[in-house]
Amino acid sequence: MIRIALCDQIEHGGLKAGSKLPSERMLSERFGTTRVTLREALASLEADGLVYREDRRGWFVAPQRLVYDPTRNANFHTMVTDQGRSPATRLLSASLVPATAGVQRLLGLQPLTPVYRLQRLRSVDNRVVVYVENYIIPEYFPGLLEHNLERSLSDVYREHYSTAYHRVRFQLYPVGLHGDSAHHLKVTTGSSGLLVTRVNQNSEGLVIDCDLEYWRHDAIVITAETG
Amino acid sequence: MIRIALCDQIEHGGLKAGSKLPSERMLSERFGTTRVTLREALASLEADGLVYREDRRGWFVAPQRLVYDPTRNANFHTMVTDQGRSPATRLLSASLVPATAGVQRLLGLQPLTPVYRLQRLRSVDNRVVVYVENYIIPEYFPGLLEHNLERSLSDVYREHYSTAYHRVRFQLYPVGLHGDSAHHLKVTTGSSGLLVTRVNQNSEGLVIDCDLEYWRHDAIVITAETG
């Protein structure tokens, strides 16, 4: 397997996290193999989270995973900063739309109830790691769209609505990334990711919002604790 | 993309969960493409969890995911049965060995402390879904290896030691499967899986065991709830 040699080069070859590998044609020549074979080896390392790809831009050495506890009253910016790294949030869209069937079910709403929908993109050290769709019940957050939404939502909730997450239910599983999520994460359509769905309640046990988080599969390690 | 056509055939083509697809050569001919291309399409569907592979045995339509809550005082057999499916556990090995560095750290032990080590393989409806390594502190479970270990450990703990899991810490992330885990799960080395690590405490808050669970990436959806 070419895998081994390539792996060795990456781990001990002085390549640093985030640095770009030589082109596929160059690598395949250097390893005395073809592009197809080389790409299979890279795909295997990609599954391990040792290297990653940006669609049509090439291969890079993967940085360390972020530690993420979805049960903590998560604040993305705090979480990332606490781990000595640099967070960023970009708002892609924000609007009031009728809830889709799936969102309805998650939030426990009647059909076609309007909800705020945010599409956001979050980065760590300038690498996009997650594409998030938030669905928020407007009743609890009138005028939400007026505020700066490129921060952590929990900050907005606290400052403007004196509301905090209290109880969290989440679910996650590996998925193939397609469409919006693949596009925004700059990955090839069909590559693997992790879908984390969270449903959040306020201190009175009422569901106030939910979010669908499409993570790069190599960007996080999930932790949680209970008893 | 061939992906689409193939996907459609699987979803609406009357293929049932668990049924085997025709051979790659047959499919590639039927779709008017080559094996390499067809395999790429299948790999993409595999990432979505729509089809799966058994190493050197062919492609199959994937069954539904199992719902798994690692924070519940998990009993594999109960969990699977409750979801109307059929569980099985196979014991691969059971012995007393010195703790490795990683296990030491998880269990909070001194170097080279002996621990029970179990290797087990668990199936749902006759499909192997997870390869588990259990590491157990012998002090709390003298003579453990004498008992039937092809059940849920929590049953053994309860019946023979009046002990139950109380508090659980877990962590999970996508990994590439290699070596033992790939072999036992019958997947090609390098294919993607989900590594779930649990550290369990008894009612006094003492760590009593931990386990490394290598799941098929398409076999589960993880859930948890807290506040």
Place this chain on the structure above:
DNA sequence: CAGTGGTCTAGACCACTGA
């Protein structure tokens, strides 16, 4: 515009599975 990655063709050999 040069070079890149994404996708695809048309073959081949080998080790293993299952009858």
Place this chain on the structure above:
DNA sequence: CAGTGGTCTAGACCACTGC
């Protein structure tokens, strides 16, 4: 033992990236 999947060769074209 026939057929299969795993792996590999040696090319090709296209759309996009980044200069």
